[in-house]
Amino acid sequence: MIRSLPSKLRQLIGTPGRLTAVSGYFALFTAMAVGLLSVPLAFRFMGEDEFGLWNVLGQTLGLILLIDFGVSSAASRILAEPLQSRDQDEIDSWWTVLVTVLAAQGAAMLLIGLICESIILASFSIPAHLHDDAVMLWRALILASALKNPFQGLTGVLFCQNRLYHMHLANVLQGLTNFAIFYFFLRMGWGVKAYVGAVAISLVVTVAYWYFSVRAGGQRFHLRPKLFSKEKLKALYGFSGSIFILSMAAQIAFASQSMIVASVLGVAAVSAFAVSVKSFTVLSQLLTRTVDAKTPRWLMLHLEGRNGDIVAECRRLLRWFIPVAFFCGIGLLVFNRSFVGIYVSPDMHVGRLFDLLLAVTLLVQQLTKPFFFVFTMARRTWGLAMVSVLDAGLQISLAALFVRWWGPSGILAGCLVGTLLTSVPFIFWNAPVLLHHRRRDVYGGIIRDLAAGAVAGTVVWFLLPTFRADTGWFPQPMEWSATIAIALLAAWGFQRLISTGLIRFGTH
Incomplete structure (x- = not known):
């Protein structure tokens, strides 16, 4: 087995899908390490107000970036047919349209961001000394986004x-x-x-890497x-318009979370929410990388x-993805309190109900993602x-209503x-329907797996008592007891990895 390991590793990264998965997890673990170090570092050299300011402005920036009108997100789908045709004139025509639009939108982002600066900053309770x-921070974020946009x-x-692995x-x-x-x-203070x-510096590094990666692919764009x-x-705006609306809806819903917290509970409360x-x-992100590695191939x-091949791969993916998703969700429910305590301090943890809702949100988000891509793929x-x-x-x-009751x-x-009432x-x-298959063919076996995971989650929830901040970050006895259910889920997921062949690197 040891002698065959090198060949299996070569097989693991021998296809674009596998290489995308490996590089995706490498990028994720790097981001995790950077994130874990950055936040405590920021709290060490700055206060809660400064950290909260960064989070609020960063999320508000997403609203300005909607001026992109979905073009950058639609680029991958809109370029698919021209690249497949290998007609250079057709490729250059689409490329000229795409870059021209992205450059014009970058300029619009900068202009609107500067015009709306005073209104945006006045919307938050920012301390006078900040x-x-x-x-300065708002202008830097706007300028960097405008410069980056033409290269999307x-x-x-x-x-x-x-070749998503290059990203x-x-x-x-x-x-x-x-x-x-x-x-x-x-x-430096x-x-x-x-x-x-x-x-500023990370912008230069990212754009340079994108450019040289595309040139290394052999295809030239003029x-x-x-x-x-x-x-x-x-045609570009006809497709990107719907992508824009999707992005706008998602970004508004996401940005509204911190904005509602800041408006009702104050800027400092945003820090506890973010942590x-x-x-x-x-x-x-860990779970998303798995699905993202599949989507270029599905396209x-x-x-x-x-x-038919897409449906077969999707069902195969879900056979082990569901137990893994439940494993992560229940792990979040059990150990998020300890994680926050290690990460910053126990008193920054919002509460156990918060963890439960996070876990359910994680499951809903991840189980929806593979089917969300089907709509984009089919245009x-x-x-x-x-x-x-x-x-x-x-x-x-509902968030604005419920925050006054449950924080x-x-x-x-x-x-x-x-x-749960609309998109799902x-x-x-x-x-x-978009895959031209019956629902039974696509979802066969999923309900049973979801029910088994829900039972495990319910058991864990009733095992866990409510803890106060003064209990510290170290896991308590009942938390360790709850890990039994997590261990069973891990065994379930491992069995599915073997049964689907993924453990033998038999996927694309």
């Missing part, structure tokens, strides 16, 4: 070529560079200004104004008319976009109820 830093088309090329490696370089510069400037230096096509511009959801973010199969996103708008409105309304936990409860049923009902 006002100048807030202005490069990521679409990498996706269409099933993950770019994220590794960006994260390490960002952390190194951030730490250096913090040591820059405070909030350290974020500015880190953003800006040829004579090939600019109004018909292609219309308590950190483990959720890490686990979400290629769809263009070849092989939807049938307008119906989903309309439902997402309703979803976002319901999430915000930060009410934010999660409102968002969860909103999406729509996605699961319509995805099989």
Whole structure:
């Protein structure tokens, strides 16, 4: 077995899908390490107000980035057919349209961000001594986003070529560079200004890596104004418009969480909220990498008319993905309190109900993701976009209502109820139709697995008592007892890995 290990490792990274998965997890673990070190570092050299300011402005920036109108997200799908045709004129025509639009949108982001600066900063209770830093930080974030936007088309090329691993490696370089510069400037006593230096240098590193990765692929792209096509511009916006609405709805729902916390409970409360959801973010990214490694291949199969292969791979993925998702969700429920205590301090933990809602949100999010991509792959996103708008409105309304009763936990409860009533049923009902398969063919066996995981989660919930901050971060006896259910889920997931062949590296 030892002698065969090198050949198995070569087989593991021998296809683009496997290489994407490996590089995705490498990027995730790098981001986890950087995140785990950055937050305590920020708290050491800065206060809660400074850290909360960074989180609030960073999430608010996402609203300005919606000026992109979904073009950067639509680039991978819109370039798929031209790249497959290998018609250089057609490729250059689409490339010219895409880059021109992205550059114009970058300029619009910068202009609108500067015009709305005073209104945005006045929306938050920013301490007087941080006002100048807030202005500088906001302008730096807006400028960096505007400069980066024209290069977003490069990521679409990498996706269409099933070379998504280069984007993950770019994220590794960006994260390490960002952390190194951030730490250096913090040591220099820059405070909030350290974020500015880190953003500027990591921007240069990321764009440079994208550019050279695309050039290494062999395909050349030229800006040829004579090939600019109004018909292609219309087709681009026809598809990207729905992507824009989806992104807008998601970003508004996400940004509203911290904004509601800041408005009702104060800027300092945003720090506790951000710290308590950190483990959720890490686990979400960990699970997402698995699905993301599949999507470029699924797009290629769809263009070849092989939807049956997509359904087979999706069912195979879900056989082991469901127990793994429950394993992560229950682990979050049991150990998030201890994680927050180690990460910052026990008194920053919001509460056990908060952890339960995080765990359920994680499961819903991850089990929906594979089928969400089906709508983009089939370019049938307008119906989903309309439902997402309703979803976002319901999430915000319920979150604003529930926060007054349950505090930060009410934010999660409102968002969860909103999406369970709208987007989730729509996605699961319509995805099989877009794949031209019966729902039984797509979802066969899933209900039983979901029920088994729900029973394990219920057992853990009733095993866990409520803890106070003064109990410290170290796991208590009942928390260790609850890990028995997690161990059983791990065994269940491991058995599924073997039964689906993934443990033998038999996937693409």
